[in-house]
Amino acid sequence: MLAHDENERVTRVGPGTPMGKTMRQYWIPALLAWELPEPDCPPVRVRLLGEALVAFRNTQGRIGLLEEHCPHRQASLVLGRNEDCGLRCVYHGWKFDVAGECVDMMNEPEELSFAHKIRATAYPTVEAGGLVWAYLGPPDRRPPPPLFAWTQAPPSHRHVSKVIQESNWLQGLEGGIDTSHAPILHRVLDPDSTRPGFKTTDPFVRGKAPTLELDFTDYGYRYAGVRPLEGGDLHIRAYHFVLPFHQIRPARIGGSARGFSGASGHIWVPMDDETTMVYNWEHSTTEPLTDEDRLERRLGNGPLDVDQSTFRSKRNRENHYLQDRRVQKTETFTGIDGINVQDRAVQESMGPIVDRTRDHLGPADRAVIQARRLLLQATRTVEAGGIPPGIVPTYYTLRPAEAVVPHATDWRTLLVPEPLRPKVLEQV
Amino acid sequence: MLAHDENERVTRVGPGTPMGKTMRQYWIPALLAWELPEPDCPPVRVRLLGEALVAFRNTQGRIGLLEEHCPHRQASLVLGRNEDCGLRCVYHGWKFDVAGECVDMMNEPEELSFAHKIRATAYPTVEAGGLVWAYLGPPDRRPPPPLFAWTQAPPSHRHVSKVIQESNWLQGLEGGIDTSHAPILHRVLDPDSTRPGFKTTDPFVRGKAPTLELDFTDYGYRYAGVRPLEGGDLHIRAYHFVLPFHQIRPARIGGSARGFSGASGHIWVPMDDETTMVYNWEHSTTEPLTDEDRLERRLGNGPLDVDQSTFRSKRNRENHYLQDRRVQKTETFTGIDGINVQDRAVQESMGPIVDRTRDHLGPADRAVIQARRLLLQATRTVEAGGIPPGIVPTYYTLRPAEAVVPHATDWRTLLVPEPLRPKVLEQV
């Protein structure tokens, strides 16, 4: 449970808000790289932390991310012409380069042009892992580019998609670092079912309700759900939370058939206070990902489930997520198809910004409680001029883990071999 | 005409408002009983007096009405599983019985469960007359269950439907206790027309504009429109208003062909300040109602006219109620089909909450004026700790009346024989 003003502080991300200022210290995903497929392709509208922006790839392949509205008279540059190393407003022909400099003014006689005095707000970008990342903060605080293991993998071994969630970003993050819900919400009741989820024979489900163990690190925390199995073994699922909004979890790429062969995760990027762009990535550390893997059938995040121009899910609040009550009765816990559709359904059902003064949390919510605490701390660190966790890319070799192990095994040993172990600050 | 603050007081029904507190003294309809057709059927979302609720019928057939959002972390219980004597949240598996007690916590190890400390807000319910009624007020003020004559009739002789009206509830009620509009708004101009309404040959229409006579009672009031006919006879239509929002009117079940064979009425239940669920009932005191009667073709409230999952009318504001201007020219007064569709059209056209400071009322509005007065009085009675009219079920034998009678007949004699006559407080 949070006090009302803490809930406001941790959820709202517009310019000038405490969390808004905090997120603007990080590189954050702005769009998928394929949305700008080639030089001089059409510009794309981007909404990020409550700001209206436009992205374009110029003639040389460089990416610009500008304020959406032309400084002249505020016409949208999304309607604009992407040509000859700049984005040109169609209203009066003002043209801007990727740095936001106005480089041409069609409406003024040459001798009267004041283009050199005009700048559009422009944010730096980098491409990594199939994403365009942006930095919206003060130039003198710009950190090194993001270095996640998955963003450095070859394209054959990684995949990323996105989908809009109609709620505040923190509801998404809290679901993603809450291992306790997964074998409940995503349970498959019928052993013969082919619908996605975790069957009752899965040790994840067979195990008793977990105890949660958590280590604070210099990027956020790592934690595990430890589930006792009959016979004394333990089922372990160990995750990482990298501030401000990254989850790294054990992957079951290709479904349980292919086993644990890598990592996956989500990034919950606020478009504005009540809308989130969820990025979904997978990283195979062994064989290449297949076309079938990239459909994300199990998760419900791929092109079969999400419109690839609007990034709206076909199963959504308007159509009650196509919940089938007969399926819910006998086959799956929710009657909703798609593991991440199930997540969005419950998270959106909490309202646009959930009122955390009404929570009743228990030991199973430890990871959620500590994430809120870390995020609130981060806002105060930034206010004090400090550097919050996760800015310095110490997290690039992080590995999640899922395994069944003998009683008394320390789950932390599953996270090695690691070239660099995270610096653990505190175990709770 | 009302002052602005009186209009606010009499219309708004959220928690803590004067009228909200007043309505929470009464049993009020929450949903149709058939929406929960059998034990362990899917739960149903209910919006009542601005509160978000969920209704379910448990394994034993008992009905629960809980706050919609799980006390754990506010996921909607409407997505939940109705199983084994409780409604279970799909997010972490917390389960609640019809009394709101948390009886299971799937996400916590048994030894850490704190289920016994958790309660969801739960409201008592009763089934009567094909409706589920709820009481949302303080437990120590809970009155005896509602006892309308129609709710006690056998199912063969009663019928009830519902439809959403996109306006404040009081606009509906005011239309329902305003007999003076009926032979105008609902008039059929063409004697050969088969469209529903009142033809010019009907004594209701043939009569001159009515004088209104009204007696205050311990449940609200009874009143009659008295219309002089040529030749000296009188046409009488006598209604009851039972607080806070019940109308009882003479029925012409099956159309004028079958004559006056019972009572009918509406209940205008606020979903929130700007949305009303209108319940429509009919009660035959003679022969059983037929399947055709239950289609409510004349009124436009039945399954042919109202979507039976959303309860939205097919003729609505968006499509201008399918008003046909050619039909209006020559055949019916409005060009809109369905007597209650006509009512909703004019009432919704007044705006979400009509501004009663702009009214210009006359003698024909006496019943409307006195209803507002009674409702305002009731809010003050409740504020003073008293019991407003209509709480104590003295109204269970009330009968409406419609008749043509000789000059100088007292309409009150038409309302007998009554086993118990209402206690008349004042005649105005």
Place this chain on the structure above:
Amino acid sequence: MLAHDENERVTRVGPGTPMGKTMRQYWIPALLAWELPEPDCPPVRVRLLGEALVAFRNTQGRIGLLEEHCPHRQASLVLGRNEDCGLRCVYHGWKFDVAGECVDMMNEPEELSFAHKIRATAYPTVEAGGLVWAYLGPPDRRPPPPLFAWTQAPPSHRHVSKVIQESNWLQGLEGGIDTSHAPILHRVLDPDSTRPGFKTTDPFVRGKAPTLELDFTDYGYRYAGVRPLEGGDLHIRAYHFVLPFHQIRPARIGGSARGFSGASGHIWVPMDDETTMVYNWEHSTTEPLTDEDRLERRLGNGPLDVDQSTFRSKRNRENHYLQDRRVQKTETFTGIDGINVQDRAVQESMGPIVDRTRDHLGPADRAVIQARRLLLQATRTVEAGGIPPGIVPTYYTLRPAEAVVPHATDWRTLLVPEPLRPKVLEQV
């Protein structure tokens, strides 16, 4: 650039606002005359300067423009019956004549009728040029009817249409008196294209960026864009701005094939602060307009492009104006079809009420800057009890001009012969 309070002052038009009071000094278009095709035809909903109104044509052909809601209990008169010299509310049968007098009350016995005490707000109207014009201001300030040359032309030689723009009215006006954007936004890149717009061979486009010259007059101002052509000639386009929201521009009726044969213009009438009804007129001073002319294919304002019951454009914000990025690449500057669709696209993209504190204006914006200045002055004139420009119809013979002329020609000579020259107040 405007200060925030100036932007509020010049854009908002509701009752009591400075610009609202100013616009209420003028006759303004309320609807197209053909929307009320004959006596006793259906009434029409009108939204004007933030007021909800209803228009009807009575049995004698006279036009009434009343407040939308019946003074009795606020039911909408748009649902009403237009019959026997009055508009009758369907709820209780109150009837109003074109002057707003209540002339009948069906719900009250004759001896109790208080109709003579009831008046609905009614505004005077005149028909001119295929439009119904209304005056919403104080009766003692009512000016003479509007006398534009085009409104006085025979129907064979004039045409008028309308379309809704989803933005504040001033964004439309500012686009209309901004000649500098036209050869940019409306440019056709491909010489073989058949899409509407200005080709690069057109002197309007061939000319260099214009200098703007502007004369204040007693109706507003006249101004010209003067574009130097190779070889020393000048391309001239000269417009008039008649307060509060009229543009008069040179017409290319029938496309460039038929040449410059008259005048055309727009009128940006505020429905409310964020919605504008744009009226589009053409006036041929030579041959009659053809049916093909009246389709307005080039502009995109006609029945092929705009729904003639809702007056919503088929190409609109919801569908991104059907912008075709491949067409934009090689064929037209925007990839959007329809010259005025292009205007609406950029103007709507600026937001509902553009924030003019963010502007960066230059010499090419002179006409825009001076229009804002004149409009702000007009609000202060009205506050001081004075008469703003454009009220007294001195503008009835105004002619626009477009021509290629030798160097050093004064564009003002193109505007004669005029029976009456405008009184020029100041040249800037």
